[in-house]
Amino acid sequence: MSVAEIAVLGVGMHKWGKFPGKTFVDIGVEAANSALDDSGIGWDEIQFLSGANTVRNGYPGWVSASTFANALGFQGCQIASSYAACASGATALSIARSQILSGICDVALVIGADQVEKGMFAPVPGERPNDVDWLRFRLMGLSNPAYFGMFARRRMALYGDRQDDFAAVKVKNSQHGVNNPNARYAKEFTIDDVNASPVVADPLRLLEICSTSDGGAALVVSSLEYARKKGFKDLVKIAGISTVSPVYPNAIIDMPYFASDSWVSSGDKDHTFKNQIAQHAYKEAGIKPSDLDFAEVYDLSSAYELDWYEHIGLCEKGKARELLHNGDTRIGGKVPVNPSGGLGAFGEAIPAQAIAQVCELTWQLRGEATGRQVENAKVGMSINYGMFGHGSSVIARI
Amino acid sequence: MSKNRVPAVEGMFRMDFDNPQLIGGRSKATGTYYFPKELSGSDPLAEGSTDREEVLLSTEGTIWSFTTASYPPALPYQITEPFEPFIICAVELExxxxxxxxxxxxxxxxxxxxxxxxxxxxxxxxxxxxxTEHIVWKWDLV
Structure with missing residues (x-):
């Protein structure tokens, strides 16, 4: 299978951080205007707007496409609002792609933005004992960092990884992110800095767990024909998008569940949804892991980045540490991972994050990632996981 | 006078302090297990929810992984002040x-x-x- 491509004409971001004076709408509109400026396409020319929802900003956040369209000025284009947890941005992009490839529209705008309270993410309030996301907090205080801690401890037991290996991921990503004007933390951290921060979810420390953040990102995408008609050269193209759901049984426990699926019937105790996400993206793009020049992966924690090396096939299981310490995943290495600085340098703005990953893919492929450029980047992948089972991965190439 | 004891959630475990057991589900068609009986992943080869029979799960296993909650979890976790950090573990049932x-x-x-x-x-x-004391299952060393 190989799926037809679409073009990325413009990308834009609002810096990540804490902006209590702004709403998610302000943040999204700034990102959108920046993407429109980057593309040279006017808002009045946009035929479809795909919004990635935020569930932490009331009703306007649940109908983000009309909220953003209204803020930009209602001009009558078709719209869709979607929510898929951390995968929302990829889902919004995939809907825009469907509209373009089906011929319903030629050019679309994709926007995601968030503005959140400080502190750990919490489930939707109320008494909801039929919701595993609510139950995991109520029955055992199983917050997101606890999963990251368990994944890290599992690596230590299975592969002999050490806490300092995890801290080294944070150090690398902070060195990448220090040159990214959109990153929240413009600081290079050392192993000692990491180890001086308090333990949050053993063995992980505060500096190794991504913080909740405000931020916004947007893309202008179009058919290849439209791009050529408009005179665009050296097009960045979306070659694959993965929005797959899990194949039962997912033997590796994941958010928000407090039990794994049983592998009695499959006999495969290693099957994890996260491998499937990448496999589908590769299939659509018709490429293999060794074709990647770089990747943007969802480092919700330092140790989690190492898991992703294995899930996307950069190395065999248990070998991620070697890749890291060889310098392979550092800018200048064989396959740099998170040249943007990743979530370690950004924090997480849920509906914007997968879109921000595509912004970085685009800047890298255009050779415009000043201070953090991956040399001669031709193919890049972004990947993350949306809670409850939403895949999210994009392959872009030039 | 001792307090009234109630399960923190209905239907997930037996309220028997001497012989506690988790209440799960099992597919009659494929033999796969579920915990909780509902709300967990679903086997597409099993024949809908009527296929799930209630079963009591094994009471011993091995630790798959573990971590700490070193900071207070968010609501709806009910915090008893002062907050005491605790260990969370995932246990594999053979x-x-x-x-x-x-x-x-x-x-x-x-x-x-x-x-x-x-x-x-x-x-x-x-x-x-x-x-009232609200009761839940926890894992203990053997």
């Missing part, structure tokens, strides 16, 4: 080939556990108010 999370019983030292350590099911107070 027969059911499933991993189930829970807090570890208070007082267990993190240095005494590792991936592969044996654990057994226990019941303990999750939180309490003036009249």
């Amino acid at each position: 027969k059911e080939q499933i991993v189930v999370c829970g807090q570890m019983m208070p007082g267990i030292d993190i240095d005494d556990i590792d991936v592969g350590t044996k654990a057994k099911l226990a019941l303990d107070v999750l939180y309490e108010d003036n009249e």
